[in-house]
Amino acid sequence: MERLNPDKLPQHVAIIMDGNGRWAKKRNLNRIAGHQKGIESVRDVVRTSRELGIKWLTLYAFSEENWRRPKYEIDTLMDLLNRYLKGELKEMLDNGIRLACIGQTEKLPQEVQRTLWQTIEKTAHNKEMTLILALSYGGRQEIVQSVRNMLEDIEKGKLTVKQITEERLSKYLYTAGIPYPDLLIRTSGEYRISNFLLWQMAYTEIFITPTLWPDFRRERYLEALLDYQKRERRFGYTGEQIIHPKQEKTQHK
Numbered sequence: 001m002e003r004l005n006p007d008k009l010p011q012h013v014a015i016i017m018d019g020n021g022r023w024a025k026k027r028n029l030n031r032i033a034g035h036q037k038g039i040e041s042v043r044d045v046v047r048t049s050r051e052l053g054i055k056w057l058t059l060y061a062f063s064e065e066n067w068r069r070p071k072y073e074i075d076t077l078m079d080l081l082n083r084y085l086k087g088e089l090k091e092m093l094d095n096g097i098r099l100a101c102i103g104q105t106e107k108l109p110q111e112v113q114r115t116l117w118q119t120i121e122k123t124a125h126n127k128e129m130t131l132i133l134a135l136s137y138g139g140r141q142e143i144v145q146s147v148r149n150m151l152e153d154i155e156k157g158k159l160t161v162k163q164i165t166e167e168r169l170s171k172y173l174y175t176a177g178i179p180y181p182d183l184l185i186r187t188s189g190e191y192r193i194s195n196f197l198l199w200q201m202a203y204t205e206i207f208i209t210p211t212l213w214p215d216f217r218r219e220r221y222l223e224a225l226l227d228y229q230k231r232e233r234r235f236g237y238t239g240e241q242i243i244h245p246k247q248e249k250t251q252h253k
Contacts, residue, residue, distance in 0.1 A: 004052070004222065008229045010182035012056035013049065014204070016196055017041070019188030019212030026212075032076050037214035039084055044217045046088075050095050050129050052225075056179060057131050060196050064104065064138030078109050081135075085115045089122065096128030102174035103137030132178070139198030146172035175200055183228045185221075187213045205231050 017038060024034030042059065049057045062077060069077075085099075092099060099119050108116070116135075149172050153159040159168075170176065181197060181204045189210035193201065207224045209216070 002226055004225055005229055006053065009052060009054060009225065010205075010228055011054070012058070012179050012181045012183075013054055013225075014058040014060070014181035014184045014197060014201070015045065016060045016184070016186040016194060017213045017216075018186060018190055018194075020214060022188065023212040023214040031073060034214055035077060035080055039080060041213055041216050042084070043088070045221055046097070046131055047091075047095075048218045048221050050097060055129055056181075057129065058102075058181065058197070059131070059133055060137065060194070061133045062103075062135050062137070063195060064136055064141055065195065067107070067136070078112050082112050082115050085112075085119045089119055092119070092123045092126065092131070096126045097123060098126040098130045099123045100130055100132045100178075101135050102132060102142075103135045104141065105135055107136045130178075134196070137174075137196070139193075139195045142174050143199055170199070173199060180204065182233075183207060183224070185209065185224050187211050187216045203233070205233065 020034035020038045021031045022034070023037065024031050027033075045059075046057065061081065066077075067074065091097070099116075101116060101120065105113060105116065116133075146169060150159060150164065150169065154161065175197070180200045180202075184193070184197075184201060184204045184206045186193070186206070186208050189208060191208060193206075197204075205228055207227055209220060209224065211220050
């Protein structure tokens with residue numbers, strides 16, 4: 001495998017962790033077995049990100065739409081989340097990983113909320129990497145909530161309509177203060193973003209892999225990062241402007 005260029009790594013990687021159920025079905029196991037195996041992939045990807053020096057990692061752990069699943073599966077997922085947070089706290093502390101979360105976390109079970117906020121508080125001083133869990137998260141819901149919050153500030157006289165800009169709206173999102181994702185990875189071969197970070201991913205590079213999440217380990221992650229490094233990110237500019245930025249500035253003086 002080619003070597004990664006440490007100077008061209010994404011600052012922020014976001015992952016839609018898909019395929020746990022299909023992984024289990026292929027092995028004649030129940031869906032819960034797939035979720036349990038998927039936790040090993042979470043651990044592997046977090047460790048690899050920290051090792052490589054990636055500063056931000058966002059994992060789509062539980063969507064707003066996932067509340068529609070059978071109760072026994074939701075209960076099991078919440079229990080796995082609770083155990084994961086407790087079990088990984090020492091590693092987060094030892095490796096300088098700060099935990100954060102986005103989403104309507106007030107919908108989570110009380111016990112999970114307690115563990116989540118305790119872990120966030122205990123890791124708040126860590127500065128090497130930030131692990132963000134998207135929990136009870138939906139991109140459309142996030143945008144709606146941000147608009148509501150802006151309207152409340154307008155009613156209170158803290159904001160005027162003319163002051164609403166893309167930059168100001170972004171400050172009302174769950175991700176305020178967090179850089180937009182450079183790379184989105186989706187496992188299981190599905191070609192959709194599933195209501196994930198809709199505002200934030202306007203210019204995110206997307207990598208789709210047929211690998212099911214429980215099988216997505218270090219090697220597959222490195223493949224995605226290598227693919228990212230071959231992309232030319234133009235953000236509306238031409239390739240020549242990106243390749244020769246100094247020349248372009250000279251031409252416009």
